Structure formats: C-alpha cells, structure tokens
Amino acid sequence: MEGISTIELISGTGGVFVSNKIDKILKYFEFKHPNVHINVYRSSKDPEVGRMLRFFNAEGSAALNLDTGEVDIQINDETFRKSVIYEELAHALQYHRDGNVEVNSLDYYKREIEVAQCMLDKVARGRLRLKEDEIVQTENNLRVYQEAVVNLGGVV
Numbered sequence: 001m002e003g004i005s006t007i008e009l010i011s012g013t014g015g016v017f018v019s020n021k022i023d024k025i026l027k028y029f030e031f032k033h034p035n036v037h038i039n040v041y042r043s044s045k046d047p048e049v050g051r052m053l054r055f056f057n058a059e060g061s062a063a064l065n066l067d068t069g070e071v072d073i074q075i076n077d078e079t080f081r082k083s084v085i086y087e088e089l090a091h092a093l094q095y096h097r098d099g100n101v102e103v104n105s106l107d108y109y110k111r112e113i114e115v116a117q118c119m120l121d122k123v124a125r126g127r128l129r130l131k132e133d134e135i136v137q138t139e140n141n142l143r144v145y146q147e148a149v150v151n152l153g154g155v156v
Contacts, residue, residue: 062091083134
C-alpha cells in the first residue's frame with residue numbers, strides 16, 4: 001500500500017493570480033493521480049462554501065462522498081494558502097487508499113497527523129515551500145492532533 005509520504009508535492013507557482021495557482025496545483029494532482037476523483041468547491045464561486053467553512057472555523061475540508069466514491073473538497077480561496085490545498089489533496093489520497101473515517105475518531109486524528117508530518121517533512125527536505133505562518137500553523141495543528149490521539153487512548 002502506498003503511503004501518503006510517497007506523494008510528490010509540487011512547490012512554487014510563480015506570480016500568477018490566486019485561482020491560477022490553485023488550478024495549477026489541482027491539474028498537477030489530477031495528472032499524478034488520475035484514479036483519485038475529486039470535486040473542488042470554492043468559496044469564490046459558491047458563497048455557501050465560505051459560510052460553511054467559517055461556521056466550522058476551517059479553511060478547507062475534504063469528505064468522501066459515499067454515493068459516488070469521489071472526494072469532495074471545499075476550500076476558501078479568497079486567500080491563497082498552499083498548505084490548505086495540499087492538506088485537502090492529501091486527505092483525498094487517504095480516502096482513496098483507506099476509505100471513509102468518522103470525524104473526531106482515533107483514525108481521523110491519525111490521518112491528520114500523517115498529513116501534517118508529511119508536509120513538514122517535505123518542507124524540511126526542500127520539496128515543498130510554505131510561508132512561515134503556514135509552517136507554524138501546521139506544527140500547531142500537529143501538536144493538537146497528537147494530543148487528541150493520546151486523549152482517545154491511542155499512541156503517537
């Protein structure tokens with residue numbers, strides 16, 4: 001089974017508009033993973049996406065559509081945060097690899113840890129460029145997820 005850490009994340013998209021940056025990342029993902037079917041919903045095209053994400057205090061979300069088997073990704077694209085897009089795409093790969101998971105379960109937090117560690121590893125190895133605030137946020141999220149695993153009786 002291919003692990004998340006083996007995915008190739010691209011870095012750097014040049015000085016293009018936000019939607020073009022996102023489109024470039026998505027097109028590359030679809031090229032690298034043609035068997036992972038995703039639907040991307042953006043706050044700039046659907047205000048309900050932005051409202052839903054604000055309600056959950058999230059910049060993005062990914063969920064397996066149990067009816068279609070596709071992964072629905074919602075992103076707040078009013079600001080470009082590469083880490084959000086990569087995180088949600090990594091979750092799409094997890095859904096494709098492992099199936100659905102219940103939110104706030106031990107497996108859910110283990111998946112969150114896997115993605116955060118993968119992203120931080122890619123940053124450390126120079127394979128992914130993120131802004132400093134994105135790195136700090138990913139590190140903070142990792143600590144929160146690790147604490148949640150321990151609180152649920154798991155081992156980090």
